Amino acid sequence: MNHTVAVMRKHWLPLLGLNAALVGATVFAATVLVGRTFTPTWTAEAKLNIPSSGGNLSADLGPLGNLNDSGLSFSKEVNPLQIQAAIIGSDKVIERVLEEDSERYLYPKERLNAYKNLFEVEPQPQSTTLTVTAQGSQPELALERANNIIDSYQQRLQELRQQDASTRENTKELETARQDLIEAQTQLAQFRQSTGIVDSDVQAQELINSLSELKTRRSLVKAQADASQTKARVTSSNLGISSQTAVDSLRLAGNTEYQQVRESLSQLEVELSNARGQFKEGSPQIKALLQRRAELRQQLQQTINTAVPNAGRGNIDYTLGTNGSDNRLNMIAELLAAETAAKQLQQESTEINSQIANRTQELNNISQNKARLAELQRKYEIAEGVYKGIIAQTNRAKIDNFNSYPNVQLIDGPALDPEPTDPNYKLIALGGLLASAFGSLGLLMFLESRDPLLSLKDLQLVKYPVLVSISQHQTNLLENIEYSWTLDSVAELEFQKLASAFSFLNLENRRVAISSAAPGEGKTTVTIGLALALVKLGFKVLVVDGDIHRATLSERLQISQQKAIESEDGQSNLATSSLATIVPGLDALAAPAIARDSICKYFVQGDFERQVDALQKTGNYDYVLVDSAPVNAASEMATISSVIRNFLFVVQPGRSGRYSVMSSLEQLRQYNAQIAGLVVNGIESRPTNYYYYGIKQPLLEAQT
Template sequence: MFRDDFRIQDYLRIIKKRQWVIITFLTIVVISVTISSFLRAPVYKSTARILIEKETPNVLSFKEVLALDTADTDYYQTQYTILKSRTLARAVLEKLGMMEQARQDDDSSFSVRGLLTSLITALGLRQPPSESAQIRAREEDAINNFLNNIITIEPIKGSRLVDVSALSTNPELATQIANTLVEVYIQQNLEAKLAASKDAVGWLADQLTIAQQKVADSETALQQYKEQHGIISFEDRQNIIMQKLSELNTAVNNARIKRIAIETQYKQIQEYLALDDTAPTTEAVKKLETISQVINNPLIQQLKVELSNLETELSELRKKFRSKHPNVIALRSQIASVRERIDAEIQRIIGSITNEYELALAQEQEMTTALEDQKREALNLNQKAIAYGVLQRDVESNKRVYDALLQRTKETSVTEQLETSNIRIIDRATVPNYAIAPRKKLNIFLSMVVGLVLGTLLAFFFEYIDNSIKTPDDIKQYLDIPFLGFIPKVSSADQDNMAVPKPKLHPVDTVVAVAPKSTASEAYRSLRTNVMFSSLEHGPIILVTSAGPTEGKSITVANLGITMAQSGSKTLIIDCDLRKPRMHKIFNLSDHERGLTDMIANLGTNGTKITVKRTKIPNLDLIPCGNTPPNPSELLSSERTRLLIQALSKKYDKILIDSPPVNVVTDPVILSQIVSGIIVIIRAGETGRDVIRRALDQLRDVKAQILGGVLNGVDVQRDNYYYYSYYNNYYYHEKEDADEDAQSIGGKVQKMLQTKLTSPQKKDS
């Protein structure tokens, strides 16, 4: 799977790694498309152009008869659908004779459906279809092929033009199909209009008869209503009633105003008279004299002047005579007479006002009663007017419908004879001179693009399903262990440049010794440095193992031991793979019968010294496996094995132990308890994540000290951009003398090892 921090270098590495997948897929696609393009029959395209005018059809619907507009926004889309309709396709095929040919052709057995039908029939699962069913199936196939593979409809944007095209391997047939299609389309369009016009004329005639009967019925109902209510001229009568109602309303208002004006004086008089229930008192009389009609009365004014004069004269006489003097008595009598006349006149005025008020009140009530009667008559007339209006509007509405139907009937009858199609041919199809398909150059180019894209996707798919460890980042991310280094494959160039093999050394398995300046040798030296620094805090005993077989652990042990010996460290290699030992083959040891198993058995005797073998590499010793024991796990888990390795660790600077794979046997888990650290060898691009995780889990369960992982078998030439920085380091070191470099590194590491590991016991030994 892909990591979240995938870089462009990772994509390039995958492409180069899977380049043969991409090239193979690309080649297959290009060859297939090329062969198909050259073998495919040429296809010709012939196009006819037509103009479709949007029009208001003469064939009218019921809503159009009632003068209601209809929306026709989908008109053109409807026409395009008609051009691709099965009915039109069948008519064209019939006219060209292609439908009859399809009925007679019996090639269904070569189609997929024909083969399935034949197989099902042969197995007895279904009865064979009848001849008529087979003919119908051929007709449907011909129509489907015509609509899906032959005809194309292309509206020209921004115009009412439509291109009708036909495809065929025969250019003349393509032209004939395109022209026939537009001709049949125009003919069917015109026939549909004529048929609709005829239907419309008949429908309008029926509706006209119905409308005429409705007019007669509504007029009869109106006349009967007028006779029933005695209405001759409904409008004149209504005007008279409304005029009289207006006059009565005005009279009522005037009578009310008059009554209100008299009522004020009347109520004032009644209020003054109410001061004394028996007779008006002097105070009441004085208040009555303040009434405007009393004040403005000429007689009262004259009498008051006369009264004033008499009272003045009386006042003068009383100064001269006593009250019983005849002149005084006479003058008093005259004054009383004048006052009586004033009171009489006031009473007359009061009576007049009372009579006038009562008359005004009676007139107002009479006018109000007459107004109410007139209102009731007006309301009754309005009710009759409503019913009359309904009947009259019904008559008028029916007449309008009748007139409209009559007009449309005449128009439709005329236009039926003048009907023309709104579709016409602008350009007829012509015989094409060039084929439109196959476009060989374009097909080949597109096949290259598609093949390259799909091949790349396929390569990434293979990479996606590849569950192996491929890069140092995979070790860090998926295994959670340090990355110690990678070992490249030994290239053919490195093999050609190898020196003459040293005696008793395998040329390829000991590449550090026979080709010290090769890329692989530099990788082993880099690994040596990383291992030395990683093991400083743990000890000199290092176990090298792997998850499964053929990971390259034995070769790694051999070359790592050689580099350590070249650096000046006294190194010992122990072959603890008691089931499939290989170290004696790598170093070409002939006397390998005695080895580790014998040392364990003879621990404490002189046989131990005899078992340690000297190699041709200075500072490098080897303990081969020896005789294969029947119980390797029990032997390695014994106390003798632990004591032996501890004893050897006091005599050597570094001890490398080659063990079997972890997932195969339990030997590495047992040995992990007596070593200082473990190096796990991982075959790049082959070892699965789950496999190596299972091995690491076994080691972690016993709390083994894992120094890190080594990625073995890396194809540096293929993944050179990914390992560019590593390769540059190797290339730089190739310019230096290998022995000199080894001595320098070995000296530094040796000094650190001595400081860290040297003990008084070792010095004494």
């Protein structure tokens, strides 16, 4: 809301011009144009009655309603008054009226619809009467048109009665309706047979229930499969072998030849051990046993390679089948059983997924064909209703052709309204208001798209830190301190924050220029507030009015401008008497009173730099604050940036232009200026409890 008000305040002059023009145009349209173009219109009105008819015929037309000849049947589908109203407004009736109209030259055939708008037929609710109104530019013309349309309507009814009577012997329409009904019935039956859809809602619900059961079963099977796989992994980890290795181990344990060779090798090892106790190592007995052991080992390896071809690839347990290995055999059996169960459950889950996919496809087919089935069903019902209606219409015509087109009774009129219609001034005023609202919105969007206002979110795109944000209320307080030169306790808090952050900056020559993109964004106010806050911290400060064009700082501090005296070498010497002490520790140097065409010369020739250097040396100032001109409003910023390398840049969201701020920052960067930080001025005040999160959060994000 605040942003909208700021945009309106920024573009108030174009808005005022647009709305003034729209108000003038509305007043002109309501007075001059209406008086010139509006023609008074008279209205004649007549009331007709549609009498009830007798008979005993009735027919059910399906979706088209019910047809009863025991009186008029009023329903949403079939309303005799609507039929009569359609007859009155038909082209044939209106054309006959137009042929006898005295102003027929104004309405050629291509403008028949415009001529129809002069007539209105309105059925009265809960009755059998019709109200017919006719308009005319003269009272006599309105009455003439009302009489003519009633006469033409009566003639048209007589023609329709005659055509209705001719249908008694005309069976072509009935045959066409019968063929349409047969065709619709055949199409519906073929579609149901090809798609297998009889009742789409019931079949869809059955498929949905089946899908729900299958998904539940799949979840259970998947959980069981995961449990079996987990059990297999745990057993495999405990055994230290994989399932394939376990199978190979079992296969080896069940090989009789392997067990026999292994048993023989064990016995030979015992014999060799006993022989080594009786004979020397090189004795024939020992050599024979060693030879026999080598042969058994080779035979054992051949048996392993034959029984388990891939024995060398895994950690096969060669001890299975011996005493003490029954427990490992049981564990291997559990491992294989768990893996087999997991595979079976996974296969079952795959089959369930296939069933789910099939059920889903069937459900999608039902959804896709449901509209077509409904369309064919509706077509069949309509064809059946039309067929029944034609039969009923034929029978009704045989009984009494006046049932469809009764003799209409004129109840009242035509009567003329003595007062002509007046222009609708409320509609003109509403049009003016809508034009003002949408025109103002469009103008604001157009102007804002060309030069949008700076927002807090835009500061997140800037790489420079935000030192402090100052509320609008605190800025207003600061603008009224020239009488006491002390900060209000509320304003002092934010400027003390700024001064604290400022004191930690590494500034070249302890000088800083405070600038902004355009005038009126609060740079002078920030300069004064920062200077007073630095003095409060114990620093000695010199403020210099560097905005020679406007000299706002000199005016705010109520010090007279310096008068420049040009020396023989062409340099400008300024009197030091213009240096004023505002408060102890704070001195101010007013802007020199020089001509506008000499301002740039003043900076280029170095007069400004020499004066600041001299005052800073003699005054022993801790900081020199220069209230410089706005970047986009002065041509000497390049020279100032060469003297004052450090800049504080002041922005005011809701007042500063986005492009102007970005252009100014880019311009300072090109001047090789060091932008120490940003000061956000004029923030809307919020309650204390919500200020930090409501307003400062975007600023902290921008600073980050």
